[in-house]
Amino acid sequence: MKFGIRMPSLKxxxxxRTSWKRYVRHSMGLKAPKGMGILTNPKKALYNKVYNKTSVSVDDLLRAPSHKSNNSSATQRSTIDNQYPTGIEISNTGNIIRSSSKALTVTSKNFEELRKQITDIYNQRVELLKKLSSAKTKQFFITLVHFGSYLVIVGFFYKKIADARKAQQEVVIDLEKQVSETFVQLTFADKSQLEKSWLNCIDTFKELMDSEKIWDITYAEGVDRVKTRTVAQTATKRTPISKTDREIEFVKSDLPHLFLPNTNGPDLFFYPTFLLLFKDNQEFGIFDLKEVKATMKLSGYVEEESVPKDTEIIQHTWKKANKDGSMDKRxxxxYQIPIVKYGDMTFESEGGLEESFMFSNFDAFTEFAKTYEYHVSLLGKL
Known part of the structure; x- marks a missing residue:
């Protein structure tokens, strides 16, 4: 048994470090957890324990002394976090979630005429808004001249300036009226079963948008479960979105629409028979709802952030887990992480549409999924 300083050997x-046995153990995950040597080779384990107590390595003498911290557990947790992608979804496909920007140039054949109408109306509004802006500028300067004329007393006698101001006000009012009346009117209401099913979609969608947390899934990729020591199959990147309502000012409908904001592409406007992707006044795409593949499913999500109150914890896993889900003691x-129940909603089409969202309220998600799928099934019968 050696006492004192151990003599280092470069050889x-x-x-x-070049041993093939070591390479096999590490690469194939065959390395036994720390402390298991007492079972596999008790004699060697006891020898090593005494040897480490009675001798010291040169490396230990040269290494800077470590300072103990009260936040050691937090530091360890942070170190593990850097090795492991946060937000792991168990049931996703592992594909990249693309932006639907390419779909802005696509329109279903059934709605090509509608796209033309929207484009024409938009162009008309652009011209009217230019005229309105010019008219308001002219009105502003005439108003300045009108008030200035009273300062030099001319305004009390010369009434043409006041008449010009009044005439310009009427021009502005007329142009504003034309702008407000320039829009595409969509008519769906006919008291049919289709209208009733859409109104049911509106009701369930409102409850769904009241979810405590809603995310836009912008990216997803497969996870090497052996390397990351996790039970999850997919790592996702998600961006929170809030409950908002948006109108397209030149598209009006007699029935409400569904609106889903999109953080990495065009927003989604759902109408009773079609989906309108809208980025701005010049870029939009229209898809027949019958051509849009909607996938709505349960997603078990490894939630490392705060757990929303309106969701349910299915089970727990470990930050670093073995293949069977047990704790990796190495x-x-x-630490343990909850796996929660979320609703996963994905919309896809052959025209390039691919958007995915996640909702914390799975019960509300289920109700909306039922009403939406029923509505689309009615469209298929038309």
């Missing part, structure tokens, strides 16, 4: 260090600071 042994190189041999140990990692210090390993």
């Amino acid at each position: 042994r260090r190189i041999a140990a 990692f210090k600071g390993n």
Whole structure:
């Protein structure tokens, strides 16, 4: 048994690090957890324990002394976080979620005429808004001249300036009226079963948008479960979105629409028979709802952020887990993470549409999924 300082051996260090046995153990995950040596080779384990107590390595003497911190557990947790992608979804496909920008140039054949109408109306509004802006500028300067004329007393006698101001006000009012009346009117209401099913969609969608948390899934990729030591199959990047309502000012409908804001592409406007992708007044795409593939499913999500109150914890996993889901004891600071129940909603089409959203309220999500799928099934019968 050796006492004191251990003499370093460069030859042994190189041999140990180039050993094929070591490579096999590490690469194939066959390395036994720390502390298991007492079971596999008790004699060697006891020898090593005494040897480490009675001798010291040169490396230990040269290494800077470590300072103990009260936040050691937090530091360990942070270190593990850097090795592991946050927000792991269990049931996704592992594909990249693309932006639907390409779909802005696509329109279903059934709605090509509608696209033309929207484009024409938009162009008319552009011309009217230019005229309105010019008229308001002219009105502003005439008003300045009118008030200035009273300062030099001319305004009390010369009434043509006041008449010009009044005439210009009428021009502005007329142009504003034309702008407000320039829009595409969509008519769906006919007291049919289709209208009733859409109104049911509106009601369930409102409850769904009251979810405590809503995310736009912007990216998803497969996870190497052996390397990351996780039970999850997919790592996702998500962006929170808030409950908002938006109108397209030159498209009006006699029935309400559904609106989903999009953080990495055009917003989604759902009408009873079609989906309108709208980025701005010049870029939009129209898709027949019958051509849009809607996938709505349960998603078990490894939630490392705060758990929303309107969701349900299915089970727990570990930050670093074995293949069977048990705790990997080789990692210090390993901790449990809840797997929660979320609703996963994806819309796809052959025209390039691919958008995915996640909702914390799975019960509301289920109700909306039922009403939406029923509505689309009615469209298929038309």
